[in-house]
Amino acid sequence: MSCKCSFPLLFSPLKFGDGLVSKNRLLSAPMGGSANYDGSFTTEGIAKFEQLAKGGVGIVCLGETLVHSKTGNNHGRVLRLDDPGIIPSLRRCTAGVHRHGALASIELIHPGRRADPVWTNGVTYGPSGGMCHFADGQHPVTELTQELIDEIVEAFGDAAEMAKYGDCDMVTVQGGHGWLLNQFLSPNTNQRTDRYGGSIENRSRIYIEIAENIRKKCGKGFGIDFRLSGSDFMENGATLEDVIELSKMLNDKVDMLHISAATFDDKRASQRMFPNMFLGPGANEFLAREIKKHVTVPVVTVGSHGDPWLMEEMLSKGEVDGFAMGRQLLADVDTPEKARTGREDDIILCTRCEECMSLNFIPYVKFALGGALCAVNPWNGVPKTPAAQGNLTVLVVGAGPAGMEAALGAAEGGHRVILCEKSDSFGGTLKAVWGPDFKANVKRFVEVLAKRIEKKDNIEVRFNTTVTPEYIKELDPDAVIIAIGAQPIRLDIPGAEKNKVILSTEILEKGLGDKVVFIGGGMAGCEEGIYAAKNQGKDVTIIEKTGAIASNAPFVHNLAIKIEFEKLPERLHVMTNSQVVEIRENGVIVENETGARSLVECDTVVMCVGMKPKAEEAESLHNLACYSRIVGDAKKAARMNEAVTDGYFAGYYVQEAEG
Numbered sequence: 001m002s003c004k005c006s007f008p009l010l011f012s013p014l015k016f017g018d019g020l021v022s023k024n025r026l027l028s029a030p031m032g033g034s035a036n037y038d039g040s041f042t043t044e045g046i047a048k049f050e051q052l053a054k055g056g057v058g059i060v061c062l063g064e065t066l067v068h069s070k071t072g073n074n075h076g077r078v079l080r081l082d083d084p085g086i087i088p089s090l091r092r093c094t095a096g097v098h099r100h101g102a103l104a105s106i107e108l109i110h111p112g113r114r115a116d117p118v119w120t121n122g123v124t125y126g127p128s129g130g131m132c133h134f135a136d137g138q139h140p141v142t143e144l145t146q147e148l149i150d151e152i153v154e155a156f157g158d159a160a161e162m163a164k165y166g167d168c169d170m171v172t173v174q175g176g177h178g179w180l181l182n183q184f185l186s187p188n189t190n191q192r193t194d195r196y197g198g199s200i201e202n203r204s205r206i207y208i209e210i211a212e213n214i215r216k217k218c219g220k221g222f223g224i225d226f227r228l229s230g231s232d233f234m235e236n237g238a239t240l241e242d243v244i245e246l247s248k249m250l251n252d253k254v255d256m257l258h259i260s261a262a263t264f265d266d267k268r269a270s271q272r273m274f275p276n277m278f279l280g281p282g283a284n285e286f287l288a289r290e291i292k293k294h295v296t297v298p299v300v301t302v303g304s305h306g307d308p309w310l311m312e313e314m315l316s317k318g319e320v321d322g323f324a325m326g327r328q329l330l331a332d333v334d335t336p337e338k339a340r341t342g343r344e345d346d347i348i349l350c351t352r353c354e355e356c357m358s359l360n361f362i363p364y365v366k367f368a369l370g371g372a373l374c375a376v377n378p379w380n381g382v383p384k385t386p387a388a389q390g391n392l393t394v395l396v397v398g399a400g401p402a403g404m405e406a407a408l409g410a411a412e413g414g415h416r417v418i419l420c421e422k423s424d425s426f427g428g429t430l431k432a433v434w435g436p437d438f439k440a441n442v443k444r445f446v447e448v449l450a451k452r453i454e455k456k457d458n459i460e461v462r463f464n465t466t467v468t469p470e471y472i473k474e475l476d477p478d479a480v481i482i483a484i485g486a487q488p489i490r491l492d493i494p495g496a497e498k499n500k501v502i503l504s505t506e507i508l509e510k511g512l513g514d515k516v517v518f519i520g521g522g523m524a525g526c527e528e529g530i531y532a533a534k535n536q537g538k539d540v541t542i543i544e545k546t547g548a549i550a551s552n553a554p555f556v557h558n559l560a561i562k563i564e565f566e567k568l569p570e571r572l573h574v575m576t577n578s579q580v581v582e583i584r585e586n587g588v589i590v591e592n593e594t595g596a597r598s599l600v601e602c603d604t605v606v607m608c609v610g611m612k613p614k615a616e617e618a619e620s621l622h623n624l625a626c627y628s629r630i631v632g633d634a635k636k637a638a639r640m641n642e643a644v645t646d647g648y649f650a651g652y653y654v655q656e657a658e659g
């Protein structure tokens with residue numbers, strides 16, 4: 001049977017180095033190493049990397065991995081390629097990757113001034129002195145001596161050699177993102193006056209020495225990939241011009257360049273490192289495209305890739321040679337295989353909600369999760385066990401994300417599922433938030449789930465159906481999963497009954513006037529406000545009771561929102577520590593923390609003050625069958641990840657719960 005692949009370029013082999021061939025143009029970007037404290041791979045990590053290979057990428061990148069933990073260890077639980085103790089677990093890991101025809105790379109890292117002194121005998125090293133972010137910015141950086149630089153260069157080579165023993169096909173040297181090598185490149189962190197400082201040749205020297213050392217120790221057939229930030233996107237940081245020069249110097253010493261962006265040294269720059277939803281797909285591709293003009297080795301781009309149509313188009317223009325995907329593979333690890341086998345319509349695209357990275361973003365969060373949650377993939381980070389099979393009748397009430405997931409979860413166990421929905425379509429409250437273009441992947445998520453549901457013979461969908469206790473009694477199902485969601489909170493303030501006042505869920509349906517006041521500056525209000533101001537040219541004022549906006553957004557997304565606000569100062573206004581005390585014909589009366597009142601003129605007022613679970617209705621449907629669960633927003637109004645996970649597993653484990 002021939003394969004229905006619509007992406008011939010994406011699935012053409014990528015030849016690089018001395019005889020290395022990736023079966024396609026897709027790589028998994030490094031996303032942490034799944035390490036034990038002794039620096040070896042965890043069993044779950046080994047399974048995760050095999051899963052990435054099974055999902056179809058041509059190259060799986062393992063790691064981050066330390067090369068010289070004595071002088072550079074960022075958080076203790078990191079893979080260590082300076083200890084041969086890693087080799088048995090590394091070999092198990094690479095065997096899993098090779099089993100599915102992928103190549104295994106491993107990311108080599110030295111954190112430099114990002115090394116946590118807790119793990120490095122109290123000393124944090126960098127190209128130059130100064131202070132690093134530990135101890136509230138008061139921890140000194142010790143300048144590396146020539147002797148230590150030599151030791152670190154050798155350590156990169158030794159680590160690569162150990163990786164080769166572990167059956168890796170190549171290494172990915174982390175030369176960007178504000179890690180040690182990038183610290184040498186960036187004038188911001190490199191004020192040396194010796195052969196490592198000043199000119200671009202000097203600031204690039206350590207890259208060249210490392211590339212040469214790896215080649216010397218590993219030979220020609222072993223691949224060397226350098227991960228670079230195409231620009232630091234930071235004042236006094238490395239520029240695209242610097243990186244072009246560096247790339248030209250690396251060109252005949254490495255086999256591939258992998259172009260990311262930005263540095264951890266500037267949290268604003270992180271918006272390019274994990275490109276936010278406002279930046280759109282393929283946000284950093286322009287950097288790779290520019291660098292490719294100056295080198296002959298293949299150039300891979302990373303940053304918000306995942307849509308196979310877009311990637312195929314970029315390849316057709318010859319702009320880049322391949323794509324590394326990070327968050328997309330958390331959202332849907334099977335993205336490549338689905339695209340290769342004509343199932344691209346089933347790919348769930350990452351929504352760039354930043355849930356995954358925010359929870360790991362040291363130093364900006366106090367404790368790293370050490371794993372990643374995904375808003376659209378309940379299985380992310382969870383070892384998959386086969387669903388227990390049964391033949392229960394499962395009634396799912398509500399076809400929002402939690403209900404759709406519950407239906408799919410239960411259907412996997414072979415049960416007969418009846419999915420009832422009050423309205424005439426799928427999506428629940430998500431329907432109200434997917435209006436902005438930067439939320440397009442939320443809409444797609446619902447569409448993909450809808451298609452999956454439609455394909456399942458054992459799911460019957462009943463739209464325009466209100467489930468009552470009587471309905472349940474009559475149907476007499478074995479299990480009921482109540483996913484009826486939440487409703488927007490309506491504030492009781494004078495004037496709230498006026499026509500100009502709408503709820504956050506009514507924006508798409510009722511539209512907005514030219515001057516809009518949002519009451520409530522949580523994540524939802526801010527996103528809608530940005531869209532109204534940026535895309536629709538409205539004059540928007542957000543009035544927030546507390547001192548901060550979007551405080552319920554994941555850290556990286558919270559910052560993204562604030563940056564969007566800064567871009568449109570003339571149309572997006574924020575009043576914090578303020579409350580609307582009255583709504584009048586011509587606007588709203590706002591009281592600030594000092595008690596001073598002012599009029600903000602507007603012709604639409606949107607109440608965006610949160611959602612409350614439909615608790616009473618949910619309770620009335622609860623415990624009317626042997627198995628009964630209230631899930632998602634109906635239980636607790638929360639973020640998408642919680643609704644999706646809660647709903648899916650309520651359905652998936654319905655048989656076990658039944659006993």
Ligand SMILES: Cc1cc2nc3c(=O)[nH]c(=O)nc-3n(C[C@H](O)[C@H](O)[C@H](O)COP(=O)(O)O)c2cc1C
Nearest residue numbers: 029030031032064273303304325326327356357372
């Ligand atoms: C949870 C998570 C962990 C990451 N860990 C690493 C890492 O260990 N090393 C690294 O170089 N980049 C790391 N990254 C960055 C990714 O490799 C990638 O460059 C970034 O996520 C942008 O690509 P994407 O838009 O496809 O996600 C991580 C990203 C995420 C989301």
